Amino acid sequence: MIEVANLTKRYGAKTAVDGLTFSIKPGTVTGFLGPNGAGKSTTMRMLVGLDAPTSGTAKVNGKPYAQHKAPLREIGVLLEARAVHPGRSARDHLIAIGATHGITTRRVDQVLDMVGLTDVAKRRVGNFSLGMGQRLGIAVALLGDPRTVMLDEPVNGLDPDGIKWIRQLLKGLAAEGRTVFISSHLMSEMALTAEHLIVVGRGRLIADVSVADLIESAARGVHVRTSQVSALVRVLNGDGVKITSVGGGVLDVVGRSTEDIATRALAAGIPLYELTPQRASLEEAYMELTQESVEYHGGTTSAFGEAA
Numbered sequence: 001m002i003e004v005a006n007l008t009k010r011y012g013a014k015t016a017v018d019g020l021t022f023s024i025k026p027g028t029v030t031g032f033l034g035p036n037g038a039g040k041s042t043t044m045r046m047l048v049g050l051d052a053p054t055s056g057t058a059k060v061n062g063k064p065y066a067q068h069k070a071p072l073r074e075i076g077v078l079l080e081a082r083a084v085h086p087g088r089s090a091r092d093h094l095i096a097i098g099a100t101h102g103i104t105t106r107r108v109d110q111v112l113d114m115v116g117l118t119d120v121a122k123r124r125v126g127n128f129s130l131g132m133g134q135r136l137g138i139a140v141a142l143l144g145d146p147r148t149v150m151l152d153e154p155v156n157g158l159d160p161d162g163i164k165w166i167r168q169l170l171k172g173l174a175a176e177g178r179t180v181f182i183s184s185h186l187m188s189e190m191a192l193t194a195e196h197l198i199v200v201g202r203g204r205l206i207a208d209v210s211v212a213d214l215i216e217s218a219a220r221g222v223h224v225r226t227s228q229v230s231a232l233v234r235v236l237n238g239d240g241v242k243i244t245s246v247g248g249g250v251l252d253v254v255g256r257s258t259e260d261i262a263t264r265a266l267a268a269g270i271p272l273y274e275l276t277p278q279r280a281s282l283e284e285a286y287m288e289l290t291q292e293s294v295e296y297h298g299g300t301t302s303a304f305g306e307a308a
């Protein structure tokens, strides 16, 4: 369980996190989304005591991180690349971290196996690829068998096989009843991995929503295919209804439900060959939600030479 209440962090004049309140429940994977500079890393750092809040509270499993007697067993974290001794093997790296927390070499070997590093466990960490380094970071996070797992951009550097692996790993951890909180900029990946989302922009909460509800809220029109286009337009027209022909006898209808369209077509004896609600992708839904709070806009120039 992660609980953040009225959490604020200022760096001089810059407010990185601005009165955030949310909680992350066990048993599901929750994604942490927001444009660059939205305050995600700062929030995660405060949750593990690497930064002190200016005001408000950040709790893990009921207490601030620093008040836990065995924090490694409460929360496993992967933040931006941490210092590793390049001459050490992956196994020795984990043994060194575990040693101060009463973690056995048996657990170290178990975790190496979980992250797929058993075969390279004795190789020097300095020669690891980005993806192997990422797996090692995840191994560190899992070492204490923690109840809560929090990973900043876990997919970074992983190849498609690695991405599939981490998706299954995170879902498995959640299915065991753990709290799993992950940030990512890869929206397609979030759509496949997370069930719930916390979306922030400019340090503030924009949405605390299930993936399904967010996609639903950004639903598009309905595609309707018929052989009697003009007759169908007549029966569907009305206040607040927008109908656009997309070619091939297909109309895009905004402002009427599939049920309404089917009932009106049936009453008028108009055959329908297709009736498909157009779903937005998570990426489209997210872009709509956050467009106001993007801190760093790329410059776009239109064909007429004006800034778009």
Ligand SMILES: Nc1ncnc2c1ncn2[C@@H]1O[C@H](COP(=O)(O)OP(=O)(O)OP(=O)(O)O)[C@@H](O)[C@H]1O
Residues within 6 Å of the ligand: 011, 014, 015, 016, 017, 034, 035, 036, 037, 038, 039, 040, 041, 042, 043
């Ligand atoms: N130590 C610091 N000193 C000053 N400003 C900081 C510091 N750390 C973060 N910031 C600022 O606070 C804001 C939030 O940064 P943060 O790294 O938390 O965002 P983020 O959502 O993780 O971004 P990204 O997606 O780019 O990783 C940014 O404007 C950043 O420049």
